[in-house]
Amino acid sequence: MQSKQQIEAQVRQWLTENWDPESNLVEWRSMLAQSGWGAANWPEEYFGKGLSAEMSTAIEDVFAEFGAVGTAQTGVRMLAAVTLLEHGNHEQKRQYLKRILTGEDHWCQLFSEPGSGSDLAGATTRADLDGDEWIINGQKVWNTSAHHANYGLLIARSDWDEAKHKGLSYFIIDMHQPGVEVRQLRQMNGHASFNEVFFTDARVPRENIISTPGNGWNVAMTTLAYERRSFDRSRDNKRSKQKGRIFVELKKELDISNEPYTWYPQRAGRVDLIMQRAEETGAINDPVQRQDIARLHILSESAKWTAQRAKAAQKAGKPQGPEGSLGKLAASEVGRLAARVHTTMSVNDALLTGPDSVRDGVIAEILVSVPAGSIAGGTDEIQRNIVAERVLGLPKETRFDEGPFRNVQRNSAAKDSGK
Amino acid sequence: MAFIFTEDQEQFRDSVSRFLKDKSSTPDVRSLMATEAGFNPDVWVQLSQQLGMTGVHMPEDLGGAGFGAVEMAIVCEEMGKSLYCGPYFASAVCAASAIRLAADSTQMEALLPEIIAGERLACLAVSEHQGVWSDENFSTTAVARDSGYLINGLKRFVVDGGNADLIVVVAKDDTGVGFYTVDANDVTVTALESMDPTRKLAHIQFTDSPAQKLANGGSDQLKLLLDIASTALANEMVGGAQTLLDSALSYTQLRFQFGRSIASFQAIKHRLADLLLELELAKSAAYQAAQTLASSALWCADGQAAHPEQVTEHASLAKAAASEVYLHTALECIQMHGGIGFTWENDTHLWFKRAKSSEVLLGTPAQHRERMLTALCAQPTDLKDSA
Numbered sequence: 001m002q003s004k005q006q007i008e009a010q011v012r013q014w015l016t017e018n019w020d021p022e023s024n025l026v027e028w029r030s031m032l033a034q035s036g037w038g039a040a041n042w043p044e045e046y047f048g049k050g051l052s053a054e055m056s057t058a059i060e061d062v063f064a065e066f067g068a069v070g071t072a073q074t075g076v077r078m079l080a081a082v083t084l085l086e087h088g089n090h091e092q093k094r095q096y097l098k099r100i101l102t103g104e105d106h107w108c109q110l111f112s113e114p115g116s117g118s119d120l121a122g123a124t125t126r127a128d129l130d131g132d133e134w135i136i137n138g139q140k141v142w143n144t145s146a147h148h149a150n151y152g153l154l155i156a157r158s159d160w161d162e163a164k165h166k167g168l169s170y171f172i173i174d175m176h177q178p179g180v181e182v183r184q185l186r187q188m189n190g191h192a193s194f195n196e197v198f199f200t201d202a203r204v205p206r207e208n209i210i211s212t213p214g215n216g217w218n219v220a221m222t223t224l225a226y227e228r229r230s231f232d233r234s235r236d237n238k239r240s241k242q243k244g245r246i247f248v249e250l251k252k253e254l255d256i257s258n259e260p261y262t263w264y265p266q267r268a269g270r271v272d273l274i275m276q277r278a279e280e281t282g283a284i285n286d287p288v289q290r291q292d293i294a295r296l297h298i299l300s301e302s303a304k305w306t307a308q309r310a311k312a313a314q315k316a317g318k319p320q321g322p323e324g325s326l327g328k329l330a331a332s333e334v335g336r337l338a339a340r341v342h343t344t345m346s347v348n349d350a351l352l353t354g355p356d357s358v359r360d361g362v363i364a365e366i367l368v369s370v371p372a373g374s375i376a377g378g379t380d381e382i383q384r385n386i387v388a389e390r391v392l393g394l395p396k397e398t399r400f401d402e403g404p405f406r407n408v409q410r411n412s413a414a415k416d417s418g419k
Numbered sequence: 420m421a422f423i424f425t426e427d428q429e430q431f432r433d434s435v436s437r438f439l440k441d442k443s444s445t446p447d448v449r450s451l452m453a454t455e456a457g458f459n460p461d462v463w464v465q466l467s468q469q470l471g472m473t474g475v476h477m478p479e480d481l482g483g484a485g486f487g488a489v490e491m492a493i494v495c496e497e498m499g500k501s502l503y504c505g506p507y508f509a510s511a512v513c514a515a516s517a518i519r520l521a522a523d524s525t526q527m528e529a530l531l532p533e534i535i536a537g538e539r540l541a542c543l544a545v546s547e548h549q550g551v552w553s554d555e556n557f558s559t560t561a562v563a564r565d566s567g568y569l570i571n572g573l574k575r576f577v578v579d580g581g582n583a584d585l586i587v588v589v590a591k592d593d594t595g596v597g598f599y600t601v602d603a604n605d606v607t608v609t610a611l612e613s614m615d616p617t618r619k620l621a622h623i624q625f626t627d628s629p630a631q632k633l634a635n636g637g638s639d640q641l642k643l644l645l646d647i648a649s650t651a652l653a654n655e656m657v658g659g660a661q662t663l664l665d666s667a668l669s670y671t672q673l674r675f676q677f678g679r680s681i682a683s684f685q686a687i688k689h690r691l692a693d694l695l696l697e698l699e700l701a702k703s704a705a706y707q708a709a710q711t712l713a714s715s716a717l718w719c720a721d722g723q724a725a726h727p728e729q730v731t732e733h734a735s736l737a738k739a740a741a742s743e744v745y746l747h748t749a750l751e752c753i754q755m756h757g758g759i760g761f762t763w764e765n766d767t768h769l770w771f772k773r774a775k776s777s778e779v780l781l782g783t784p785a786q787h788r789e790r791m792l793t794a795l796c797a798q799p800t801d802l803k804d805s806a
């Protein structure tokens with residue numbers, strides 16, 4: 001095995017020979033994919049080097065040193081990547097992984113339905129095999145960036161006589177076909193990053209199933225586990241000031257990829273702005289507010305260190321402790337408290353969104369975005385159930401949804417808006 | 420002190436509630452909030468003239484119904500439930516009460532009948548910096564000139580500031596705090612873009628704006644005025660929280676996941692029970708504040724009137740309690756709706772945003788807790804001990 005220094009030296013040499021800010025973005029990323037340096041922790045067979053996560057981080061640092069553009073490992077396309085790496089067959093991996101790294105494809109996650117959100121396995125979108133094609137009918141909802149996507153990760157019911165979790169299959173669906181209709185939904189924060197997706201006799205070639213019919217739930221667990229671990233991976237909003245053709249192209253690509261996510265930092269609570277705002281507003285001199293600011297600092301630092309502790313254990317190859325399952329819940333707490341502290345510090349100004357607002361309305365956007373964090377990617381309640389049942393080993397809820405799915409009681413209240 | 424609404428009050432509540440269900444439905448709210456003025460003038464006239472809501476707490480000889488703070492609070496609570504969009508709080512509660520507290524009888528006769536009839540809209544301009552109103556908290560000046568005064572200063576976050584014909588402004592002259600009336604044509608109004616579009620806010624700039632001084636306005640009147648406004652708002656807030664709780668209750672029973680209604684999960688059930696507990700506590704506080712206010716100097720003859728510090732204590736107590744409950748209920752209601760609760764199409768966010776704007780209006784919960792304690796400490800021992 002090679003040492004870290006040796007690998008870093010190889011990357012440096014490779015970048016010295018190849019990195020050129022004037023290159024074409026997709027060509028450069030293709031080259032990265034071929035070389036394996038763009039996804040070093042992926043298997044060698046599939047555009048990686050088969051190295052550990054730790055090595056891969058070290059390699060990213062060398063890229064940063066050079067100011068070199070890396071592969072497009074962001075957003076929903078990463079959910080596709082991890083799922084394919086674990087469950088895809090050889091052809092699928094060869095076909096899709098490279099274009100994920102080059103950023104040529106945009107993906108979306110087609111899991112939630114009007115009738116099944118927390119109870120994801122209750123999906124009722126149908127997949128019926130007809131010769132060499134699966135015919136898809138039904139509706140999905142809350143699908144982030146489906147309006148940009150050319151591929152979707154779809155779970156649908158292929159067998160109604162099996163028990164709930166056993167009748168699902170997992171597909172790659174081409175979003176650009178006549179049977180797929182995408183409608184954007186507006187959120188309470190004014191953005192429209194998620195969608196409703198309707199399928200009417202949409203088609204999926206038989207070979208586009210991931211794993212086997214009926215094994216969709218297992219595959220979905222891989223996607224979800226990654227999603228729930230990566231909720232806090234800050235999307236890189238820093239805009240490179242470097243010059244070169246590739247950076248112009250990168251900016252264009254990021255403008256599309258990041259469009260649904262511009263409010264995500266606000267959704268996390270913008271802890272980074274707390275101390276600046278505390279000074280600006282004078283809240284730092286208010287004995288009551290100081291206590292809340294301090295409490296938030298304790299919470300967010302502890303949450304960060306918990307994530308680091310979990311990561312360190314993972315890198316060292318130790319079995320995961322409870323700390324690894326708590327990140328998403330901790331993030332919800334941080335977000336909620338940060339929203340409260342921010343809006344308390346700004347008092348009336350927290351309401352403003354127009355030209356008279358503080359920092360372009362960012363405080364108001366925090367307030368109206370934070371509530372998404374404890375819903376998206378599995379609600380806090382579902383996270384607590386997971387922690388209670390899988391981590392603490394507590395007795396499971398009595399089930400009301402066993403037996404053939406056909407007979408399980410369900411209803412969709414999702415269309416009812418409540419009042 | 421047990422509190423129960425009288426039969427008449429219940430009937431009055433019913434009629435207000437029926438009217439608002441009809442005239443202030445959520446689609447109405449949604450269309451009004453998208454307009455600049457933010458209210459429907461026809462509904463305003465009906466509400467003022469046919470139902471007498473704007474004058475319910477005003478003396479009969481000025482065109483009011485001659486009732487008191489409890490009836491005013493009932494209107495506010497019902498308006499909070501339906502998220503009524505209109506200048507009731509600004510004109511009928513704040514500005515009209517300011518005039519009643521500070522004006523002499525000639526001034527009252529000149530100003531109040533039109534406001535009570537809903538024909539003239541007034542607003543109240545007090546706040547400049549953040550926080551509760553107090554003598555130290557503003558620097559807008561009044562200087563005597565000819566037969567009147569000139570006002571200079573900037574008032575911020577004035578509710579319905581853009582809709583008013585008449586502005587009641589609090590300013591300082593050599594003798595201290597005073598109340599003045601200014602014609603809306605003599606000021607510069609900047610409408611604010613607020614996250615809560617159901618309540619319109621504006622900054623008002625006074626630049627040598629000609630004004631008339633109300634004869635009797637001073638620090639004591641300002642204090643009682645904040646008690647009135649806080650009590651009204653607290654009642655509006657518990658009304659809003661009730662709608663949210665109702666909505667969470669009905670949605671969680673309707674929504675099935677895992678083969679059962681989500682309300683059947685204890686994780687949800689217990690939280691709904693807790694919300695009910697919080698809300699009922701806040702309601703008691705809001706109702707009590709209204710009742711104490713009803714026996715304040717404004718509605719009750721000297722000698723029998725409640726101690727002013729107790730009025731303040733109860734008003735700020737209710738405002739602080741209702742603020743927290745409203746916002747908490749709103750956040751829970753969003754969470755219990757799941758993904759749909761985060762959409763624009765679902766109504767929950769409208770109440771959530773109103774909850775937040777109400778929380779900071781008239782001072783934060785922390786400031787009201789302080790104000791409450793100060794008032795409590797200032798009471799004579801026998802009152803304090805009975806608390």
Ligand SMILES: Cc1cc2nc3c(=O)[nH]c(=O)nc-3n(C[C@H](O)[C@H](O)[C@H](O)COP(=O)(O)OP(=O)(O)OC[C@H]3O[C@@H](n4cnc5c(N)ncnc54)[C@H](O)[C@@H]3O)c2cc1C
Nearest residue numbers: 111112117118142143144376377379381684754755757758
């Ligand atoms: C910003 C955002 C982005 C999203 N992006 C995507 C996406 O790209 N793709 C996708 O497929 N989905 C996406 N979602 C959907 C998200 O995963 C679901 O909204 C979420 O899983 C909840 O499902 P639901 O909305 O149906 O709520 P429900 O499941 O109906 O939940 C309603 C309430 O009931 C509670 N509840 C449900 N079951 C239980 C239980 N057993 N015990 C206690 N409480 C319970 C919930 O916690 C919640 O409070 C997104 C959502 C948001 C807000």
